[in-house]
Amino acid sequence: MDWDDLRIFLAVARTESLSAAGKRLKVDPATVGRRIARLEEATGARLFAKSPQGYALTEEGTRLVPHAEAAERATLGAGESLSGPGGLTGQIRIGAPDGCANYLLPQVLARICDANPGLEVQIVALPRVFNLSKREADMAIAVSRPEAGRLTVQKLTDYQLHLAASRAYLAAHPFRGPEDLRHHRFVGYIPDMIFDKELDYLAEIGAGPATLTSNSVSVQLNWLRHGAGIGIVHDFALPTAPELVRVIPDRIHLTRAFWLIRHEGDGRLDRLNRFADQLTGEVRAEMARLEGAVRSAETQA
Secondary structure, eight states: OOHHHHHHHHHHHHHSOHHHHHHHHTOOHHHHHHHHHHHHHHHTSOOEEEETTEEEEOHHHHHHHHHHHHHHHHHHHHHHHHHOSSSOOEEEEEEEOHHHHHHTHHHHHHHHHHHOTTEEEEEEEOSSOOOGGGTSOSEEEESSOOOSSSEEEEEEEEEEEEEEEEHHHHHHSOOOSGGGGGGSOEEEOOGGGOOSGGGOHHHHHTOOOOSEEOSOHHHHHHHHHTTSOEEEEEGGGGGGOTTEEESSTTTSEEEEEEEEEEEGGGGGOHHHHHHHHHHHHHHHHHHHHHHHHHHHHHHHO
16 A cells, blocks of 8 residues: 555545645645545545535545554654654644734744754644644644543643733723622623633633623733723733733632643654653743743732
8 A cells, every 4th residue: 555645545534625635735636536546446445425515534434544644653753763863853833722822832932943943833823622633733732631532632831810901991990809890891702602611711700791702812912902891811911911900810810721732643753742842841931931020010010
């Protein structure tokens, strides 16, 4: 069985489309279709069922996936063994929720790339859970630990969130304590677009519903910066928004965690293991620096 045919098979299985697989592999969709037909002829099995929704794996195709992924890992591992134990090279794509992607990962990954000039990193910032089985990313950061799937999971770091508002908003709308929550305009997530229960902050503190809502942390932060209301903010994002101050941080605060998620079989790939180790160390150091800066600024105020 030809590895290149298996590579194309995996791309179609993950994208459920000849054109999307061709785009990912930089191959003409017609060529992808011919290669799938050749593989089906070689195996004597129908691997995909075509429907208006795309190409879905058949039972035989589903059974072939773990073998194709094993061949993929073996090929990647062989390349790594020949490249030696030097600096990290090649492309790594990491998926993350947009708060992490905007306010934590850029400086962390810049330092990792400075130390590894041959490394290319892509951040995919999307407000949803990533599907690693379809190889949307090499690894992903999530706000809750997955309970199912062929995955390896490790905690990256805890982080803190607090109520925050601009000084201008608080000057016009004084906040005395939790009993005032119902009198303020809240900024938060669009309720039916909360993709993880860990993000339902306002329900947890007994506030809301939010009047100004977005699925984007960055949009919410900018509303708060412009004095639109009050909302829950990641402490690590506050250094980028000097207009904001934490509100009764000793009485209302939340703790969450970021989890690094990888495909189970990738644990044998030295390059991804070394990247994960560097990412974990840098994220923890950066989180300590940013949250420490927030506490220090409040002490000096």
